Amino acid sequence: MNRFIDNLRRQFPCLGIPVNGQRLAWLDTASTALKPDCVIDAIADYYRCCPANVHRGIHRLSEMATARYEASRQSVRKFINATSTDEIVFTSGTTESINIVAGSAGQHWLQAGDDVLISELEHHANIVPWQFLRDRLGIRLRSIPMDRQGDITPDALRQQLSPRTRLVALTAVSNAIGTELPLSELIPIAHAAGAKVLIDAAQAAACVPLDVQALDCDFLAFSGHKLFGPTGIGVLYGKAAWLDEMPPFKGGGDMIKSVTLEHTEFNDLPYKFEAGSPNIAGAIGLGRAIEFVNEIGFEAIMHHENRLTKTALQALSSIRGVTLVGTPTQRRNIISFTLDGVHPHDAGTLLDEDGVAIRAGHHCAQPLMQRFGLPGTIRASFSIYNNDEDIEQLVRSINRIIRIFE
Amino acid sequence: MSSATDLYQQIILEHSRRPLHFGTLPDATHVCSADNPLCGDSFRVVLRVDGSIICEAAFEGAGCAISKASASLMCDAIIGQSTDDFEQRFRHFQATVTSAVDAPPLDHMGPLAAFSGLARFPARIKCAMLCWNAARSALNPYPSATDPVI
Numbered sequence: 001m002n003r004f005i006d007n008l009r010r011q012f013p014c015l016g017i018p019v020n021g022q023r024l025a026w027l028d029t030a031s032t033a034l035k036p037d038c039v040i041d042a043i044a045d046y047y048r049c050c051p052a053n054v055h056r057g058i059h060r061l062s063e064m065a066t067a068r069y070e071a072s073r074q075s076v077r078k079f080i081n082a083t084s085t086d087e088i089v090f091t092s093g094t095t096e097s098i099n100i101v102a103g104s105a106g107q108h109w110l111q112a113g114d115d116v117l118i119s120e121l122e123h124h125a126n127i128v129p130w131q132f133l134r135d136r137l138g139i140r141l142r143s144i145p146m147d148r149q150g151d152i153t154p155d156a157l158r159q160q161l162s163p164r165t166r167l168v169a170l171t172a173v174s175n176a177i178g179t180e181l182p183l184s185e186l187i188p189i190a191h192a193a194g195a196k197v198l199i200d201a202a203q204a205a206a207c208v209p210l211d212v213q214a215l216d217c218d219f220l221a222f223s224g225h226k227l228f229g230p231t232g233i234g235v236l237y238g239k240a241a242w243l244d245e246m247p248p249f250k251g252g253g254d255m256i257k258s259v260t261l262e263h264t265e266f267n268d269l270p271y272k273f274e275a276g277s278p279n280i281a282g283a284i285g286l287g288r289a290i291e292f293v294n295e296i297g298f299e300a301i302m303h304h305e306n307r308l309t310k311t312a313l314q315a316l317s318s319i320r321g322v323t324l325v326g327t328p329t330q331r332r333n334i335i336s337f338t339l340d341g342v343h344p345h346d347a348g349t350l351l352d353e354d355g356v357a358i359r360a361g362h363h364c365a366q367p368l369m370q371r372f373g374l375p376g377t378i379r380a381s382f383s384i385y386n387n388d389e390d391i392e393q394l395v396r397s398i399n400r401i402i403r404i405f406e
Numbered sequence: 407m408s409s410a411t412d413l414y415q416q417i418i419l420e421h422s423r424r425p426l427h428f429g430t431l432p433d434a435t436h437v438c439s440a441d442n443p444l445c446g447d448s449f450r451v452v453l454r455v456d457g458s459i460i461c462e463a464a465f466e467g468a469g470c471a472i473s474k475a476s477a478s479l480m481c482d483a484i485i486g487q488s489t490d491d492f493e494q495r496f497r498h499f500q501a502t503v504t505s506a507v508d509a510p511p512l513d514h515m516g517p518l519a520a521f522s523g524l525a526r527f528p529a530r531i532k533c534a535m536l537c538w539n540a541a542r543s544a545l546n547p548y549p550s551a552t553d554p555v556i
Contacts, residue, residue, distance in 0.1 A: 341423075342471075343445075343469065343470035343471060344445070344470075345445045345470040345472075345529075345530070345533065346414070346470050346471045346472065349410045349413070349527055349529075349530060350410050350411070350414065352410065353409055353410035353411060360445070361444065361445050361446070362445075362446055366446075369446070375445065375446030375447070375448075375468060375469075376445060376446050404411065404414055404419070405414075405419065405471075
């Protein structure tokens with residue numbers, strides 16, 4: 001396994017560049033994953049060989065660009081086991097994907113007095129669009145409380161459901177404390193109450209296999225950049241029947257069949273939701289990133305990340321002054337903690353000096369931080385390219401910070 | 407200053423642990439809150455100004471070592487100064503923490519010189535300026551459009 005990881009590490013050029021004169025310990029994958037050569041090359045290759053627009057294909061280069069772009073859509077479809085590429089909409093990221101559902105489906109299906117239910121673990125991207133909708137339509141936005149460990153239980157969901165709950169929007173994995181939600185239990189409960197379900201899989205996409213048919217979620221959103229792909233590209237999966245029913249979110253080129261000055265005939269799925277020239281290079285990069293993940297396989301990814309997370313949990317727990325934030329039943333590759341007497345941002349600056357990149361702050365999950373009564377935490381997250389040396393570097397640096405602040 | 411470790415000198419650590427002028431003023435004439443949504447730092451700066459003299463200054467709230475120490479040292483530095491002096495010190499301190507090259511002579515900055523070299527940590531400049539900006543807003547709630555704001 002070590003040799004396998006060493007080989008993988010060599011595919012990430014960023015890991016070979018010292019930071020502040022130190023080897024880089026990238027423990028900020030939950031913020032964004034590093035990019036392997038193959039993804040960088042796929043993006044560069046598009047710009048070098050066929051930097052043409054898609055779906056305008058009279059000439060050869062546009063045909064090539066379109067073929068690559070649509071091949072990526074096919075890769076995404078297989079990656080999440082959707083039935084058809086009609087159900088795969090390219091967006092700028094998870095945030096835009098959720099905004100499309102809130103802005104289009106929300107407007108279409110919801111009316112004043114209806115409930116949208118989220119959880120206390122949500123990222124701002126799965127809170128703010130629903131607040132917009134609440135202010136626009138007069139819906140009620142309610143949240144499922146987490147328990148003391150940081151779990152969202154089926155009972156907690158049941159207690160918040162009402163006859164007016166039309167939509168339940170949940171994260172698959174908390175970006176702030178690492179909780180993996182028991183979606184296979186939660187989704188049927190929401191469906192039984194007559195609600196549709198949106199899953200924010202931004203954090204989950206790179207660490208657990210996703211199967212939209214097995215989950216039976218109605219919508220699923222994720223980003224390319226947390227999946228070893230580029231920024232500015234993401235995916236909205238929606239059941240074809242729902243996407244078909246929903247009005248388009250943005251108007252412009254490519255989302256139309258015909259336009260007169262008075263009227264527009266909208267394009268078929270998924271193009272109805274892809275107005276304007278898309279992020280072609282981004283989609284191609286995402287497609288390559290998915291192939292990269294497939295080449296490694298989730299079995300190896302999960303095995304490695306679980307082991308690293310367990311090692312780091314043990315090491316951090318044994319340091320006096322470290323307090324873990326959230327002790328979820330099922331934790332993925334994320335550990336949030338605080339250091340007694342040290343503000344997370346001060347720790348972040350000093351960790352950076354030692355070449356350790358972590359995230360310090362509220363992790364775009366302020367309601368969750370408020371629930372813990374904290375301004376923020378230090379968050380370390382692990383990926384396939386991390387190794388034991390990274391954890392040792394983290395622990396050494398934390399011990400040094402404790403000495404500075406003693 | 408060359409490293410982050412140098413930044414966390416004893417003086418900054420001391421003032422963050424046991425800040426001076428921490429609290430409120432019952433007879434404050436000027437109040438402004440200071441929030442950094444990025445990191446959750448949240449302070450309230452209060453001043454008692456008599457004529458053009460800042461007679462008292464205090465702050466309360468929570469934040470990182472840099473923002474707290476900066477607020478503590480600021481209050482200590484501006485008490486007894488005129489509002490014109492404050493403006494001068496504000497500009498000097500701002501130049502000190504944002505200057506990538508050598509900052510102007512710091513002799514009369516006293517302990518505030520501990521923040522020189524902060525420009526190497528762009529993400530932290532806001533922390534050091536947080537309560538200074540609040541005090542300035544309190545004194546001058548309608549700054550002209552040309553005033554630099556960091």
